[in-house]
Amino acid sequence: MTRGWQFRTAAGLGYLAFAIAIFLPLYWIAISSLTPRADLLSSPPDYVPETLTLANYQRMVDSLPFSDYLTNSLLFSFGSALLAVALAFTAAYAFARIEFKGRTIVFVFFMLTSTLPSIATVIPLFQLFNRLGLVNTIQGLVLLMGSAQVPFTIWVLTSFIRQIPREVEEAARIDGANLPRLLIQIVAPLAMPALATLFLINFIISWNELFYPLVFAKGNEAKPLTLGLIELSQGAGEGAGRPWDLMSALSMVMVIPTVILVTVFQRLIVQGLTRGAVK
Numbered sequence: 001m002t003r004g005w006q007f008r009t010a011a012g013l014g015y016l017a018f019a020i021a022i023f024l025p026l027y028w029i030a031i032s033s034l035t036p037r038a039d040l041l042s043s044p045p046d047y048v049p050e051t052l053t054l055a056n057y058q059r060m061v062d063s064l065p066f067s068d069y070l071t072n073s074l075l076f077s078f079g080s081a082l083l084a085v086a087l088a089f090t091a092a093y094a095f096a097r098i099e100f101k102g103r104t105i106v107f108v109f110f111m112l113t114s115t116l117p118s119i120a121t122v123i124p125l126f127q128l129f130n131r132l133g134l135v136n137t138i139q140g141l142v143l144l145m146g147s148a149q150v151p152f153t154i155w156v157l158t159s160f161i162r163q164i165p166r167e168v169e170e171a172a173r174i175d176g177a178n179l180p181r182l183l184i185q186i187v188a189p190l191a192m193p194a195l196a197t198l199f200l201i202n203f204i205i206s207w208n209e210l211f212y213p214l215v216f217a218k219g220n221e222a223k224p225l226t227l228g229l230i231e232l233s234q235g236a237g238e239g240a241g242r243p244w245d246l247m248s249a250l251s252m253v254m255v256i257p258t259v260i261l262v263t264v265f266q267r268l269i270v271q272g273l274t275r276g277a278v279k
Helices: 003-034 057-062 064-099 103-113 117-131 138-162 164-174 179-190 190-207 211-216 225-233 242-273
Strands: none
Touching: 003 057, 003 242, 057 242, 064 103, 064 138, 064 179, 064 190, 064 225, 103 138, 117 138, 117 211, 138 190, 138 211, 164 179, 179 190, 190 242, 211 225, 225 242
């Protein structure tokens, strides 16, 4: 009884410490985004300010081409996630179902490409995309980010598709289904939990991506919100110093969608990953 109580107490303290480490920075960003700039850098810090305002959000929107950056972030994140899932789905089916020489070697090669740091390939990629006219375009960013997400997506989907009974596909082939129809009407619906989960994960990763936009997006027509945060950190439109109030406001705008997605779909995400991880 005593050991059980001690274990529950230790586990509770561990969960509490974890929650504080996760939510305290988020709380501080939220409070900073609502605190007037004159009170933001008070000493000692005021963790429960008496005065709150939404003026920081309005000033943040006025300091950036906010609507352009928001649209670019949505297109970039949605397009990258969709491209990665679509490409990985067909490749994962080939790895899971089609026997061909060197399948294991090719699969391992795909997985190894995901271990390469982005900075190691950025120069040849930039030269290639510059020649193709894809620098400073949403299409180029989608192609870059989507291809970077393909290896991990293939790995998860391959394990998931292997769990689908072959008898279902064999019955569809007997009924005259060709490969495209088999993939779209039979395999895709059965793999929908994994497809939806990976789409959400890739969307969130793309939403927070900084490196590729920093290198390949130079104008407002391609810059996402992450670059807006960089511009604000350099004091864009605020003179000397860093506008922590505006940076906090934009950070909250970027955090809220991911928090909502994870909160709403957390069960789907866990089920989609765990079902593809076991046989």
